[in-house]
Amino acid sequence: KQEVTQIPAALSVPEGENLVLNCSFTDSAIYNLQWFRQDPGKGLTSLLLIQSSQREQTSGRLNASLDKSSGRSTLYIAASQPGDSATYLCAVMNYGGATNKLIFGTGTLLAVQP
Amino acid sequence: EAQVTQNPRYLITVTGKKLTVTCSQNMNHEYMSWYRQDPGLGLRQIYYSMNVEVTDKGDVPEGYKVSRKEKRNFPLILESPSPNQTSLYFCASSRWTGEYNEQFFGPGTRLTVL
Numbered sequence: 001k002q003e004v005t006q007i008p009a010a011l012s013v014p015e016g017e018n019l020v021l022n023c024s025f026t027d028s029a030i031y032n033l034q035w036f037r038q039d040p041g042k043g044l045t046s047l048l049l050i051q052s053s054q055r056e057q058t059s060g061r062l063n064a065s066l067d068k069s070s071g072r073s074t075l076y077i078a079a080s081q082p083g084d085s086a087t088y089l090c091a092v093m094n095y096g097g098a099t100n101k102l103i104f105g106t107g108t109l110l111a112v113q114p
Numbered sequence: 115e116a117q118v119t120q121n122p123r124y125l126i127t128v129t130g131k132k133l134t135v136t137c138s139q140n141m142n143h144e145y146m147s148w149y150r151q152d153p154g155l156g157l158r159q160i161y162y163s164m165n166v167e168v169t170d171k172g173d174v175p176e177g178y179k180v181s182r183k184e185k186r187n188f189p190l191i192l193e194s195p196s197p198n199q200t201s202l203y204f205c206a207s208s209r210w211t212g213e214y215n216e217q218f219f220g221p222g223t224r225l226t227v228l
Contacts, residue, residue: 004156031211031212031213031215032213032214032215034216034217036219041221041222042221042222043204043219043220043221043222044204044219044222045219046216046217046218046219049215049216051213051214052213053213089156089157091157093211093212093215099159099162099170099172100145100147100162100164100208100211100215100217101147101159101162101172101173102149102157102159102206102217104156104157105156106154106155106156107156
């Protein structure tokens, strides 16, 4: 059974710092891994999708990497800003089947202090 | 604007009173899903639909019904809500399944059952 873990559960950094959020998964047979941002009252916003054949994806100040063999992904945020404060979730889609189900970690709550 | 919408956003109801949470997407997506989010448990899939008139159970379907009569709409029905269905509900949609699948989520519906 696929399990997704995110460490740390919470993180507080001063503005301007570069930071890394971690995601690990137990079954490497995945189609893809997706990073989301969750703001209170605003649902989930898709940040980056990494396909199983890719090693990384970049969008602006965000860079996500994927190492399927070790069951790990990282989300790198450069030059953090107070507006980056949110909960960050990673989710994997297992290979096979047609449920379209994402298996989520429980998230990292990020606070960027001005 | 491409989006997934849900209504209502907030709902307080009493045990046993039937309710429907609507979900609509304007991206012509085939796949739609419902998730619930609970503290410590993360997001779990309730039901999914691969296309019009095709629906199936996810991981936690008990107490819920869905229908997919039109491609854009995927309502979640609670025929006899109970307090253990108090949760934050998300609707999601995507074009495909598999490696290239990127899922988009609605803003969430916070349901309280008294």
